[in-house]
Amino acid sequence: MKSESKLEKILEAGHFAFTGELGPPRGANAEHVREKAKPLIGNVDMVNITDNQTAMVRMASWAAALIAIEEGLEPNYQMVCRDRNRLAMQADILGAYALGIKNMLCLSGDHQKFGDHPTAKGVFDIDSMQLVNMVKTMRDEGKFLGGADIDIPPKLFIGAAANPFAEPFEWRVHRLAKKVAAGADFIQTQCVFNMKKMREWIRRAVDMGLTEKTYILAGVTPMKSVGMAKYMASKVPGMDVPDEVIKRLQGAEKGKVADMGIEIACEQIQEFKEMKGVAGVHLMAIEWEHKVPEIAERAKVLPRPVV
Amino acid sequence: MIVAERKPFEEIKELVKAYKKVLVAGCGTCVAVCLTGGEKEVDILKTELDMARRMENNPVELRGHTIERQCDREYLEAFDSMVGDFDAILSMACGAGIQFLAERFPQIPVLPAVNTTFIGVNQGIGWYEERCRSCSNCVLGDTGGICPVTMCAKGLYNGPCGGTNKGNCEISSDQPCAWFMIYERLEKQGRLDCITRFTPAQNWENQVPRTLIQPGYKKPEKQ
Ligand code: SF4
Ligand code: SF4
Numbered sequence: 001m002k003s004e005s006k007l008e009k010i011l012e013a014g015h016f017a018f019t020g021e022l023g024p025p026r027g028a029n030a031e032h033v034r035e036k037a038k039p040l041i042g043n044v045d046m047v048n049i050t051d052n053q054t055a056m057v058r059m060a061s062w063a064a065a066l067i068a069i070e071e072g073l074e075p076n077y078q079m080v081c082r083d084r085n086r087l088a089m090q091a092d093i094l095g096a097y098a099l100g101i102k103n104m105l106c107l108s109g110d111h112q113k114f115g116d117h118p119t120a121k122g123v124f125d126i127d128s129m130q131l132v133n134m135v136k137t138m139r140d141e142g143k144f145l146g147g148a149d150i151d152i153p154p155k156l157f158i159g160a161a162a163n164p165f166a167e168p169f170e171w172r173v174h175r176l177a178k179k180v181a182a183g184a185d186f187i188q189t190q191c192v193f194n195m196k197k198m199r200e201w202i203r204r205a206v207d208m209g210l211t212e213k214t215y216i217l218a219g220v221t222p223m224k225s226v227g228m229a230k231y232m233a234s235k236v237p238g239m240d241v242p243d244e245v246i247k248r249l250q251g252a253e254k255g256k257v258a259d260m261g262i263e264i265a266c267e268q269i270q271e272f273k274e275m276k277g278v279a280g281v282h283l284m285a286i287e288w289e290h291k292v293p294e295i296a297e298r299a300k301v302l303p304r305p306v307v
Numbered sequence: 308m309i310v311a312e313r314k315p316f317e318e319i320k321e322l323v324k325a326y327k328k329v330l331v332a333g334c335g336t337c338v339a340v341c342l343t344g345g346e347k348e349v350d351i352l353k354t355e356l357d358m359a360r361r362m363e364n365n366p367v368e369l370r371g372h373t374i375e376r377q378c379d380r381e382y383l384e385a386f387d388s389m390v391g392d393f394d395a396i397l398s399m400a401c402g403a404g405i406q407f408l409a410e411r412f413p414q415i416p417v418l419p420a421v422n423t424t425f426i427g428v429n430q431g432i433g434w435y436e437e438r439c440r441s442c443s444n445c446v447l448g449d450t451g452g453i454c455p456v457t458m459c460a461k462g463l464y465n466g467p468c469g470g471t472n473k474g475n476c477e478i479s480s481d482q483p484c485a486w487f488m489i490y491e492r493l494e495k496q497g498r499l500d501c502i503t504r505f506t507p508a509q510n511w512e513n514q515v516p517r518t519l520i521q522p523g524y525k526k527p528e529k530q
Contacts, residue, residue, distance in 0.1 A: 082461070086508065108468040111460050111478050122461060129465035130508045145508060163469035171490050174503055178465060182505050190469055237470040237477035 002139070002185060005102040005157035006074045007046045009307040011186070011215045016273055017280025018301045019076065019188070019217060020044035020292055023053055024064035033064050036289045037071040043296040044073075044283070045304055046103060048188070051078040055115025062096045069100050076159060077101045080109025085125035086134065086145050093135060097154030105159040105188065106131040129182050132160050136183030160184035162216075164201035165194060165240035173204040180214045187214055188282040191221040191232075192268065194240040199275070206277040215279035218272045222285060222295060223261035226250055262295055269299040308337040308428075309401045310435045311344060311421040319352070319397070320359055322418045326367065326395040329356070331420070332386065332408060333373030334400035341435055344399030344421050346373040352399065352420060377404025383411050390415055443512035449501040451492035458485035464506040 001008060010017050020040045025032040040047050047068055051061040058064075065075035077096050079089065093104070108128045112120045126134065126145075134145045135158050142153040160179045164172050176187065192198045198218065205211050223229045226249045233241035245264065252260035265283075272278045281301070285292055296302050313319075323329050331349050339345025349371040360367040372389065374382040377400035386408070390396065395416045398405040402423040409417035425437035440457045446464070447454060456462045460478045467486030470477025476484045493499050520526060 108461055108463065108470075110470065113460075113478050124461045124463065125511070126508045127461070127463040127465050128468070129505060133505065134508065161469055163471075166467065166469065166471045167473050167487065168490055168494075174499075175467075178503060178505055182465075237472040 003102055003155045003157040005046075006307060007076070007103055008157045008185065010045050010305055011279055013305065013307055015305040015307075016301070017045050017215070017217055018043075018296065018299075018304065019046045019048065019280065019282045020289070021048040021050065021282070021284045021286075022064070022068065022073075022289065023050045023287070024059035024061060026056065026058055028059065030067055033059070033067040034071055037068050037073055039290045039292050041072050042304060043293050043302065045280075046074045046076050048076040048078055048105060048282070048284075051080045051107070051109070052083060052115070053110070055082065055110045055112045055117070055120075057116060062092060062099075062101065065096065065101050066099055074103070075101060076103040076105050078105045078107060079131065080107045081124050081127055081131055082109030082112060082122050085123050089126075089131065090134070090138065090144055093138065093154055093156070094150070097156055098152075101156070103157045103159060104135065105161065106135065106184075107161055128160060129179055132158055132179060132184050133182040140183075158183055158185045160187055161190065162187045163190040163238050164192070164198055165190060166238050169197070169201075172201055173208060173210070176205060177208060177210055180210050184214055186279075187216045189216065189219040190238060191219045191284055193221075193232075193245050194242050195268065195271065196242075197240065202275060202277045211277035211279075216277060217280040217282040218268075218275075218278050219282050219284055220265050220268050220272075221283075222258075222265035222288070222291070223249055224258050224288065225261075226257060229261075262291070262298060265295060266299040269301065308340055308426070309403075309423060310341045310425050310427045310437070311338050311401050311423045313343050313348065313352070313399070313421050314419065316355060316359075319420050320356065322420075323356070323367070323395060323397055324365070326393075326416075328368045328393045328395075329370075330386075330389065330393040330396045331356075331369060331371045332377065332396055332398045332400065333371065334377040334398075334404050335373050335375045336378075338399060338401055338404075338421065339373075340429070342433060344401075346371075349373050349399060352397075377401075378407055380407075380411075383407065386412070441513060442509070443517060444509060446506070449504075449506070450489045451496065451498070451501070453485055453489045453492065455485055455489065458483075458488070460485075464509060465502075 022036050049061045049065040061078050065077045068075045106128050112122045139153050142150045162176050229246045232239045249257050269281050272281050331353050333349035334344050353369045353371045374385050376382050390412050397418050397420045398408050399420045405419050426439045427435045427437045430436050442456050460476050471484040474487045476482040
């Protein structure tokens with residue numbers, strides 16, 4: 001074991017992992033975090049705590065992660081490169097681990113231009129690949145990026161993101177290889193809607209032996225409405241929503257669109273369970289945490305393994 | 308070259324409002340090429356200021372003078388005999404030129420008439436684009452001659468990020484994704500190995516004022 005993560009134990013034991021997501025509030029509302037945490041307890045193995053997502057200021061991800069721990073969840077502490085330099089990052093990583101956080105996800109972060117402080121200075125002192133490598137060096141060599149020794153290194157399970165759909169498609173698997181070489185223990189992908197492309201990407205990852213070196217969790221997002229699907233298709237950079245998904249949602253009976261969204265998500269999860277090279281699913285039910293028990297139930301991923 | 312943009316007229320007017328005798332100092336190199344601070348622009352600014360101050364019943368005595376380069380002592384000398392007649396200098400050079408002027412004449416307020424914007428290229432008349440952030444550690448050899456520090460909105464060394472959008476950057480469909488371009492160019496050159504390697508964290512050297520002394524030269528002793 002590289003870390004003390006429950007997710008690592010589950011994956012090592014060969015179980016199909018199922019993880020969730022929780023966005024911290026735009027304020028110091030701890031109760032809000034607890035509310036969102038409730039439906040996730042017992043239904044997911046780990047919950048991603050987003051870090052100023054879409055470049056909007058929110059409660060710090062480490063703080064919301066600690067509240068999640070109090071509620072009985074295992075958090076995945078997300079950290080973006082946009083908001084802090086290497087000193088702040090390493091300090092936060094040590095603090096997070098000291099207080100019981102065992103997993104982290106290393107991300108570039110959406111450009112500050114998208115958020116509520118568009119004229120902020122984007123830090124990007126290091127990039128997400130370099131962050132992965134920094135955490136690995138801290139953990140495995142017990143050294144800071146600057147080379148000095150760490151008194152009690154953080155034994156974190158290191159995650160990174162991958163987008164199988166961005167152009168050029170040919171490059172995607174090589175970029176994955178680079179992240180794995182940099183030290184990513186697990187990968188959570190961008191929301192998958194285009195299953196055809198996903199199958200091809202995974203096939204290439206398997207062929208390159210990457211799935212032997214890292215655990216890939218496929219990102220699944222249930223669509224709540226036709227509007228959401230169209231928005232994601234046209235407005236969200238890096239998202240690939242095929243027309244047939246939109247058509248299926250449009251074809252749903254009145255009042256049953258969200259149900260169709262969940263249906264599609266469950267079919268995907270079903271297929272991922274069988275797909276060689278996929279070690280689990282990361283469910284991003286955006287502002288839909290209360291639906292997670294139902295989705296987990298319908299996707300037949302319950303009960304969650306106890307390790 | 309260094310590209311600058313003239314400050315809004317109102318801001319310039321405000322900067323010099325307390326002064327009665329102003330020397331407008333142009334620079335004949337980069338800022339002249341980018342049509343911001345050369346001889347012609349000095350004349351235009353002088354005329355505008357003159358008219359505006361007359362309208363306000365607060366006339367100002369103006370003189371324009373453009374030298375080859377404000378970032379070079381050799382040329383700055385030309386101002387030595389002139390500055391005594393003025394109570395402020397309004398410089399249209401880049402930030403470096405303005406500072407060199409201010410350093411030479413510390414007794415007189417030296418004010419900027421331009422915003423220094425970037426190191427860039429001339430894409431067409433009046434059209435300039437940024438290309439370099441002078442990071443002190445050029446990686447163009449590995450990135451197909453496309454600067455990841457400048458051209459990628461996040462300055463990524465191991466791009467692209469997940470937001471790359473059909474060849475464009477996540478920030479705008481008018482902004483090409485630097486890492487998409489880097490990939491395309493290296494692929495055509497058969498040099499993709501340059502970016503399959505992990506690039507470690509950079510040593511940022513542009514955090515303190517930098518000095519360059521070419522081999523064979525040395526800094527003169529302090530007097
Ligand atoms: S890497 Fe980019 S910023 Fe750095 S010197 Fe080269 S062109 Fe300039
Ligand atoms: S989309 Fe491309 S250019 Fe824009 S931030 Fe990401 S990697 Fe950089």
